[in-house]
Amino acid sequence: MKAGSQTTTAYVALGANLGDRKANIAAAARLLDASERITLTGVSTLVETEPLGPADEPEYINAVACIETDLSPQALFEKMVSIEDALGRVRGERWSARTIDLDLLLYGGELISTPALTVPHSRMHLRSFVLKGMCELNGELMHPVLKRSMNELAARLNGGDFSLSPDRPQLISIAGIIGVGKTTLAQGLAQALGCAMIAEAYDTNPYMPQVYAGRKDLALDSQLYFLNSRAEQLDKDKLAPGAVAVGDYVFDKEMIYATRTLSPEQLASYMPAHDAVAAAVAECVLAVYLHDSPPACLARIDLRNRPYEKGIDLPALEAFAQDYDRLFAGWRKCPVIRLDAGRFNCTDAAQVRILADEMRHYVWKSPEK
Template sequence: MSGETAAYIGLGSNLGDREKNLSKAIELLAAERHINLFRTSSITETKPLSDKKQRDYLNRVAEIRTTLKADKLLKVLKKIEAAMGRKKKEEKWSSRTIDLDILLFGSKKVRKKDLCLPHPQMHLRSFVLKGLCELDGELVYPVLKESVSVLYSRLSGKDFYIDPDRPQLVSIAGVIGAGKTTLAEGLRDLLGFRLIKESYDSNPFLPKVYAGQKSFALDSQLYFLLSRCEQLRPDSFPPGGVAVSDYIMDKEMIYARLWLDSMQFELYRKINAAMCKTTAAPLITVYLKISPKKALERIKQRSRPYEQNIDLGFLEKLHIGYERLFETFSGCPVITLDAETVDFRQKPQVETIGEKINYYIGRD
């Protein structure tokens, strides 16, 4: 029909017969005069986002075509919710018979008190993105200008939400030579983030380790661990401020596996596990991927004396360690960048990355 808009509706229920509630809502949606139900995703079961003890949700996504304007469609959804017993004023994160949200309305962007398009946190919800990917993985999220399949790949199947009360930390990860510090400094200069730099220059054991004196490896690892735990103390993050670190705390175990013998590693693993619990976790991580060969070229170019003994074999092992880490990493969303095609010294490229980061942490 001429003048129709493709829209995507998120449905959720965790009270009563959840599957029946979803089916009923879809039935009521399809019965509306100005709405054509196009297709629906499969059902996904998800944990509640809040810490409250609640029943798990069933979620799915419906694709419709409608001649209604976005605000009129919202009124229809509210009408359906009310017809199914949902109260107008409910506590945030409360259980509900049915929850209906407009996720996407064409490529429209709206910022009003009662209507935000696209849905402002759908890029943080795996259960939403999974349903959208089933329907059309190439759908573009209008704000980030990226496909829903790309957004889904950043979440490792987890669901997140913006929490301004948490320490506002952005972490940059990648092998030596990937450009972590350059990007972190660019974000500091451009966006005013507080820079947290790895203390490699002050670690007295590191040059000895790179020179082949492995007897200092445990000392070096513990030095870095203590330094990072101090840098990432939650109480060191002032309210409203954002910090960017040129490392991710999880890298500790990658290096420990390479440097330490089995007895040292087991001791370090226990110390690391206890101390990491005291640190702030990142809200988002940017993983800079680079080939070991290219990383070695950059290391030789920057000529840090203690790095000149680093060989390709060591970088290949580091690369494997980082790849394994991010295959299963689920602590926060991860934006993966090809560090060989992006120049972090160029302001426009840092601006593009900064815009994405700000959106993920709720500073758009």
């Protein structure tokens, strides 16, 4: 680069699953650095990942490179294509195996949308192997569209890599303990996204008020009522593929409540019914873990003054909060957005609209015609 020239920091994903994968990644980095008007400033640690395409393909090795350049985005993209060609890249179908793959992730803070180039890369926030490299190079860097740091985006994936598919329901599930604001948030998000809202059948469960009042002998009836209701609402054959819906619960709460509220004998009777329907339930493509302190949730419960919630006490909420924390600490089914209900106002339409706009990047949408 010419002395004093204005440069832009850009990030390039490097991937390979054919040939000597490590050598191919190293060669691509060298060719980037050797290119006129490009300076390589860092390369992340290599990460081995399973292919996101056909399962019978070899595993990938991936890394992220940070460069300084005064090339335009289009010129940089063309240089990357020429490096792929020089390293023997054969261009086949999408997801096909390749000796080398270079993707432009970020070009400064610019937003680029052309037939050949989309920046930021439209799926980088769904790929842990990309975000791990980004975090290693600059974890506090903000995504120019999502306005979240690389560290926060990586934490949402918990090490998983995800793809968007029109062949499955685009179910967004709001999770959290009683009184945290799940239904309020789900209603607001459904309105902002213009989609259906799936509400848990609390008001129609005939056993729940008596269970909260101390009738433990009815706990199994209550739990089975919820199980059958949730299984019907979330039946993956009834929810339309590609259609977005927001639910005010996550199906996985079933085991939290069953374990906490049923006796060992009741749980033994419950499990066959649970296992019989669980496989037919649509898994969410995005979860929102809405959390707050149990005392704050108890205050909301007291304020809304529902008769069947009178028996809920602080120790019970604290136990459920611990269960939800454990559930999402190991969650790998889909991305998770964590929201602190003490800071995020679920009744503020403006805040909810901003969140809904962010969520659009985590669900499949039809290509614009």
